[in-house]
Amino acid sequence: RNMTVQDIANVLKKDVDHVLKALEFADKTSDTNYTKKTIIYNPQIIRDVVKISGFRFKLVPNPDQEIEEEENKDAVPAPPAAPEALRPRPPVVCVMGHVDHGKTTLLDALRDTSVVDQEFGGITQHIGAFEVQLSSGEKVTFLDTPGHAAFTAMRSRGAHATDVVVLVVAADDGVMEQTVESIRMAREANVPILVAINKMDKPGVNIERILRALAQHGVVCEAVGGDVQAIPVSALKKQNLDTLVEALTLQAQLMDLKADPGGFVEGVVIEAQLDPRTGKQATVLVQRGTLRKGCVIVAGSGWAKVRMLNSAEGRPVLEAPPSTPVAVLGWRELPAAGDTVLEVASEKRASEVLKWRHNQRMKEKQELDRAAIEAKEAAHR
Ligand code: GTP
Numbered sequence: 001r002n003m004t005v006q007d008i009a010n011v012l013k014k015d016v017d018h019v020l021k022a023l024e025f026a027d028k029t030s031d032t033n034y035t036k037k038t039i040i041y042n043p044q045i046i047r048d049v050v051k052i053s054g055f056r057f058k059l060v061p062n063p064d065q066e067i068e069e070e071e072n073k074d075a076v077p078a079p080p081a082a083p084e085a086l087r088p089r090p091p092v093v094c095v096m097g098h099v100d101h102g103k104t105t106l107l108d109a110l111r112d113t114s115v116v117d118q119e120f121g122g123i124t125q126h127i128g129a130f131e132v133q134l135s136s137g138e139k140v141t142f143l144d145t146p147g148h149a150a151f152t153a154m155r156s157r158g159a160h161a162t163d164v165v166v167l168v169v170a171a172d173d174g175v176m177e178q179t180v181e182s183i184r185m186a187r188e189a190n191v192p193i194l195v196a197i198n199k200m201d202k203p204g205v206n207i208e209r210i211l212r213a214l215a216q217h218g219v220v221c222e223a224v225g226g227d228v229q230a231i232p233v234s235a236l237k238k239q240n241l242d243t244l245v246e247a248l249t250l251q252a253q254l255m256d257l258k259a260d261p262g263g264f265v266e267g268v269v270i271e272a273q274l275d276p277r278t279g280k281q282a283t284v285l286v287q288r289g290t291l292r293k294g295c296v297i298v299a300g301s302g303w304a305k306v307r308m309l310n311s312a313e314g315r316p317v318l319e320a321p322p323s324t325p326v327a328v329l330g331w332r333e334l335p336a337a338g339d340t341v342l343e344v345a346s347e348k349r350a351s352e353v354l355k356w357r358h359n360q361r362m363k364e365k366q367e368l369d370r371a372a373i374e375a376k377e378a379a380h381r
């Protein structure tokens with residue numbers, strides 16, 4: 001059956017201009033000057049137009065036409081801080097290791113070892129990260145989203161949220177496939193490893209065997225002449241966890257971890273969700289500056305005027321300096337895990353940034369559509 005261009009547009013529920021544009025691509029070879037009323041005799045061309053239109057076809061800007069460069073309104077991180085502004089900050093630690101080697105048990109046990117908030121009696125929330133404070137006052141921040149997922153999300157967006165990887169190896173099981181995978185990921189991210197040899201309460205464990213296996217994969221522990229700390233623990237029996245945390249603070253000192261607690265806040269979103277109790281909530285790990293109530297922050301396609309900050313213990317906190325994870329309330333639009341958080345001067349500035357980012361995304365989408373059409377076109381040639 002022969003159809004006019006307008007008929008095709010009606011059937012496809014597309015603007016006739018879109019169909020004309022699709023025709024230009026589908027029928028590059030002929031000189032036909034298509035209009036709304038042109039009758040299409042070639043069924044193959046109709047099929048092609050349908051395909052192209054279905055391929056998220058959109059009107060693309062004329063490629064020969066210069067797109068006017070819009071002024072960049074994005075929020076950007078501040079230049080590096082002056083050395084005298086830097087203060088020591090706690091290490092941010094990610095726990096990784098093979099299935100069932102005790103990552104979750106270890107994180108739960110570590111959460112209980114903290115001296116902070118023991119008198120508070122709040123309801124512990126899983127906000128994706130928590131802090132442990134030693135009696136010495138030193139702190140360590142743990143990411144408690146499933147190791148690989150968190151690590152990969154942080155990595156893929158170029159946000160280097162993790163300072164140290166705690167590699168959990170079950171003493172009875174030894175180095176397994178995902179142990180090796182974790183080593184590889186930590187290496188690629190250039191993040192130092194600290195080994196926690198777990199399940200030490202089990203009878204007949206052989207540490208030497210594990211240390212040898214680790215060395216074979218390039219993780220050479222102190223006991224066998226290397227510089228990687230290995231701490232035997234029992235997550236289940238909560239044995240030697242203080243030593244593990246102390247080893248982490250030592251590692252942090254060696255790394256000379258510092259950040260500027262002043263100036264505009266910078267950080268990374270650890271997780272974001274609609275909480276049935278609190279509404280739009282996202283955990284922010286502060287990396288620079290100090291987050292407080294009233295701060296206006298942008299993150300990906302989200303933004304917030306901070307209404308409230310909560311710790312993992314569910315305690316309201318007044319301020320979050322570098323390396324502190326806090327559940328942030330006050331989001332107008334939720335960000336996504338892995339998004340970079342940046343403080344801006346005002347709500348007006350936030351909406352300007354968001355609008356600019358939205359336009360950028362639209363442009364990128366257009367580019368993608370154009371690429372899809374070109375690919376289609378090439379395939380038909
Ligand atoms: P996945 O999340 O599935 O990868 O596992 P995981 O690494 O989080 O291990 P999880 O903490 O769930 O522990 C697995 C099993 O090992 C559970 O039955 C724990 O009770 C047990 N387990 C963990 N730590 C210890 C320990 O120190 N000693 C002993 N005996 N058992 C432990």
Ligand code: MG
Binds near residue numbers: 103104105
């Ligand atoms: Mg687990």
